[in-house]
């Protein structure tokens with residue numbers, strides 16, 4: 345079993361700043377969980393605490409039902425893949441992948457077998473005798489993954505492993521890491537600040553903000569059923585439109601939310617005309633930007649839509665999200 349359980353986990357650094365408030369999370373065996381949130385929200389801290397690279401200030405962490413609070417990183421059965429691949433420049437790919445096993449005094453034949461297996465899984469066979477500087481960024485990242493694979497860890501921890509790659513390669517490596525997860529059938533905990541990466545990769549997404557879990561759920565749940573304005577605004581591109589309003593029945597201030605792709609539904613029961621500030625052609629679609637009252641909003645339209653100076657919006661009231669203006673919590 346390689347489930348990971350966090351119970352009331354807190355982290356305060358020496359300067360007394362609390363960066364993880366009180367995190368409770370249960371990650372199932374073989375699950376691919378993505379921790380996502382803005383820079384500084386505590387993603388790396390959380391991952392490093394699971395790895396044992398950072399002490400926890402309070403709470404308990406279990407890996408495979410064993411409490412690991414006092415177990416050093418090397419005995420936690422985890423492998424960590426960093427943003428900077430941290431390869432040894434003077435060693436070949438083969439030596440880089442084998443390094444951890446050699447340090448653990450694993451016998452030569454086993455090492456060779458494991459390196460071959462990893463090279464096959466990652467399609468690195470023809471590069472084994474090269475040095476890292478003779479590889480592309482994507483190939484280097486695969487070597488870093490190879491080094492993790494040969495250890496047969498119970499849990500893979502990855503901290504923004506793709507952020508050094510160009511956009512195209514990043515998209516390609518996303519699906520390679522997904523495939524790797526299918527192949528290895530083990531638990532993956534993956535950190536990113538990129539909501540698209542989170543939506544496309546995770547079985548489950550955990551949205552963090554200021555050291556708190558805002559919401560955890562499948563990509564569909566997070567996108568279709570955000571529990572507060574933070575999650576609603578963080579996930580989705582362009583982001584959800586927010587419009588301040590009043591609930592006519594209750595006379596309370598609320599925030600209406602509507603996704604940009606829901607602004608032009610022919611069957612809509614709410615009609616309004618806006619002045620277009622600017623529009624963007626993205627190939628498969630067009631985005632129009634405009635104001636509704638004080639709020640900056642956008643609409644996602646078909647690529648062949650002819651955007652003029654004004655735009656007639658047509659919205660279904662059923663597509664509106666409602667949030668409490670004070671707390672930001674979802675109320676419908």
Ligand SMILES: Nc1ncnc2c1ncn2[C@@H]1O[C@H](COP(=O)(O)OP(=O)(O)OP(=O)(O)O)[C@@H](O)[C@H]1O
Nearest residue numbers: 357358359363382383384385386387388389390537
């Ligand atoms: N060793 C440290 N001592 C004091 N404060 C720290 C230390 N490491 C991190 N922090 C602070 O803790 C907070 C969370 O940092 P963390 O690295 O976990 O963020 P992150 O979500 O991974 O951000 P990024 O997306 O930029 O990598 C930040 O405010 C950071 O300044």
Ligand SMILES: [Mg+2]
Nearest residue numbers: 387388389503
């Ligand atoms: Mg980080």
